[in-house]
Amino acid sequence: MLILNCPYCGVDAEETELAAGGEAHLKRFGPGSSDDEFHDYLFMRENPKGVHFERWRHANGCGKWFHAARCTQSLEVFGTYSAQTTEPPKEIKDAITAKRPGWTWREFS
Amino acid sequence: MSEPISALNHASYDGIAKIEECGLQGMITLRGDLSDKVLAKAVKDATGQKVPGQREAFVDGDTGVCWMSTDELLVLVPYAEVEAKLAAMTNALSGTHALAVNVSDARAVFRVSGANAREILGKLAPVELSAEAFQPGQIRRSRLAQVAGAFWMDDAETFRIVCFRSAAYYVFKLLKVAAQPGSEVGVY
Numbered sequence: 001m002l003i004l005n006c007p008y009c010g011v012d013a014e015e016t017e018l019a020a021g022g023e024a025h026l027k028r029f030g031p032g033s034s035d036d037e038f039h040d041y042l043f044m045r046e047n048p049k050g051v052h053f054e055r056w057r058h059a060n061g062c063g064k065w066f067h068a069a070r071c072t073q074s075l076e077v078f079g080t081y082s083a084q085t086t087e088p089p090k091e092i093k094d095a096i097t098a099k100r101p102g103w104t105w106r107e108f109s
Numbered sequence: 110m111s112e113p114i115s116a117l118n119h120a121s122y123d124g125i126a127k128i129e130e131c132g133l134q135g136m137i138t139l140r141g142d143l144s145d146k147v148l149a150k151a152v153k154d155a156t157g158q159k160v161p162g163q164r165e166a167f168v169d170g171d172t173g174v175c176w177m178s179t180d181e182l183l184v185l186v187p188y189a190e191v192e193a194k195l196a197a198m199t200n201a202l203s204g205t206h207a208l209a210v211n212v213s214d215a216r217a218v219f220r221v222s223g224a225n226a227r228e229i230l231g232k233l234a235p236v237e238l239s240a241e242a243f244q245p246g247q248i249r250r251s252r253l254a255q256v257a258g259a260f261w262m263d264d265a266e267t268f269r270i271v272c273f274r275s276a277a278y279y280v281f282k283l284l285k286v287a288a289q290p291g292s293e294v295g296v297y
Contacts, residue, residue, distance in 0.1 A: 008178060
């Protein structure tokens with residue numbers, strides 16, 4: 001069972017209290033972008049075995065969106081952090097590096 | 110004007126704990142910057158309480174204030190006073206980026222009391238309810254089986270539960286089943 005700490009209400013929320021929101025840190029390509037950029041934005045998702053960044057919502061709770069960094073292989077959670085960011089904060093990256101040296105995910109490492 | 114009644118009009122059930130529908134409760138959802146002094150004063154004027162911190166609930170009878178999220182409070186006032194309190198609050202907050210709405214008739218309130226009250230909630234919500242983890246003065250928004258619900262403790266053996274009025278009958282039945290005689294688990 002997945003348990004994530006909601007960074008807004010501080011609750012260790014269990015999976016059934018949360019709603020999954022898909023991949024984190026997508027950059028939107030809307031009007032004015034090329035067909036290829038729009039295609040990639042719309043359809044191309046990471047499907048890693050290992051470190052992954054996701055969006056979650058504390059749906060049956062404070063209702064806030066937040067980010068989570070976890071491992072898809074071991075279900076280990078490296079940390080959760082605010083939704084008001086476009087990249088993982090340093091302490092999350094450091095926590096991942098401590099457990100998974102040399103990890104990369106999209107442009108982050 | 111017809112006389113307002115609550116969703117289940119004081120229905121009650123006696124099992125391993127007592128389940129009661131509390132009747133009408135004035136409730137105001139207040140959203141805004143919780144660190145704002147004007148908002149804090151509006152809360153103080155309406156309830157006599159200070160702005161609660163993360164997951165805190167300051168409730169005395171049918172008056173109080175509960176922390177719902179980083180930008181949302183649930184203000185409890187007596188049902189008869191809700192319009193007046195809301196008008197005063199809206200007036201006080203007129204120059205602030207904040208929103209106060211009367212949600213009294215959109216909600217139902219239950220009280221679960223007795224030595225097994227923790228167990229009743231523990232059966233229905235995915236929440237750590239041991240005496241060390243959950244105490245009077247705290248509020249938890251979670252789910253009760255399949256519907257959203259929030260609860261806090263009035264004292265060591267009494268919970269108050271808030272849910273949507275449309276789900277009131279469902280929640281009452283849930284609580285009744287969880288409080289069936291002979292269904293004590295004895296974990297808390």
